Amino acid sequence: MGVGVNEHTPSEIQPSNQTTLKRHPERGHFDRALINSILDEAIVSHVGITANDGSAVVIPTLHVRRGDELLLHGSAASRLLRSAQASQICVTITIVDGLVLAQTAFHHSLNYRSVVIFGTPKKVTDLQEADAALNYFVDGLIPGRMADMRPNTEKEIRATTVLSLPISEASAKVRTGPPSHDPNEETSETWTGVIPITTRYGHPKTSNHSNSHLLPDYASNYERPTP
Numbered sequence: 001m002g003v004g005v006n007e008h009t010p011s012e013i014q015p016s017n018q019t020t021l022k023r024h025p026e027r028g029h030f031d032r033a034l035i036n037s038i039l040d041e042a043i044v045s046h047v048g049i050t051a052n053d054g055s056a057v058v059i060p061t062l063h064v065r066r067g068d069e070l071l072l073h074g075s076a077a078s079r080l081l082r083s084a085q086a087s088q089i090c091v092t093i094t095i096v097d098g099l100v101l102a103q104t105a106f107h108h109s110l111n112y113r114s115v116v117i118f119g120t121p122k123k124v125t126d127l128q129e130a131d132a133a134l135n136y137f138v139d140g141l142i143p144g145r146m147a148d149m150r151p152n153t154e155k156e157i158r159a160t161t162v163l164s165l166p167i168s169e170a171s172a173k174v175r176t177g178p179p180s181h182d183p184n185e186e187t188s189e190t191w192t193g194v195i196p197i198t199t200r201y202g203h204p205k206t207s208n209h210s211n212s213h214l215l216p217d218y219a220s221n222y223e224r225p226t227p
């Protein structure tokens with residue numbers, strides 16, 4: 001069980017009117033473990049907000065999952081963080097697994113795993129809780145890193161807004177496998193198949209201003225952690 005997951009949290013998220021898939025509903029999933037695994041593997045989410053003038057805006061940002069909440073953070077001055085708190089937002093998270101080359105351009109596709117979450121995030125107002133959430137951001141991405149850091153100052157904590165979005169109205173959509181096959185196109189000699197896509201972490205590059213030239217274990221063996 002991940003940090004902060006309530007032991008009574010159901011393993012399936014109940015679909016809502018908003019999260020019921022109409023296009024390719026067979027690709028839809030509401031299994032919390034699957035949704036969590038996508039959130040944990042991806043680093044970037046796209047947050048859809050309604051700006052003050054009523055226009056729709058989608059902004060990319062970092063996220064980290066803590067149990068059954070998604071944490072977002074950023075400058076207290078950011079429009080994203082100011083607009084998102086206490087208003088309806090929509091967050092999408094996408095992992096692309098492959099290019100799918102079919103017999104016809106029409107049937108070309110992607111293999112992917114994606115999540116859409118709707119909800120109203122709450123600002124973490126308590127300073128200690130905000131500090132803990134900020135530390136969780138760092139350790140959630142790079143376990144052990146906070147042990148090498150000085151504590152956040154109150155000024156730093158106050159300059160940063162942390163939002164907590166419940167992962168309670170969410171859907172996953174997953175496409176896997178080969179291209180769809182159209183028997184009417186059998187005469188075509190075109191190659192069909194899947195070109196896989198993977199994201200890899202590379203060898204760390206020490207900064208010119210680093211006070212240490214010894215690579216910490218968490219940097220030299222970097223693997224994205226599974227909470």
Ligand SMILES: Cc1cc2nc3c(=O)[nH]c(=O)nc-3n(C[C@H](O)[C@H](O)[C@H](O)COP(=O)(O)OP(=O)(O)OC[C@H]3O[C@@H](n4cnc5c(N)ncnc54)[C@H](O)[C@@H]3O)c2cc1C
Pocket residue numbers: 018019020021022023024094095096110112113114115116170171172173
């Ligand atoms: C990397 C990537 C590339 C894609 N490229 C295309 C493309 O080029 N053209 C295209 O038509 N579609 C594409 N899709 C699929 C696209 O995300 C939508 O699922 C599709 O367009 C149907 O949209 P809709 O609003 O009509 O879905 P609906 O089925 O009407 O959506 C209803 C609800 O289903 C859920 N849902 C829908 N899509 C997703 C999703 N992807 N992930 C999680 N939950 C979802 C949401 O909760 C949504 O509110 C792509 C998906 C990914 C991840």
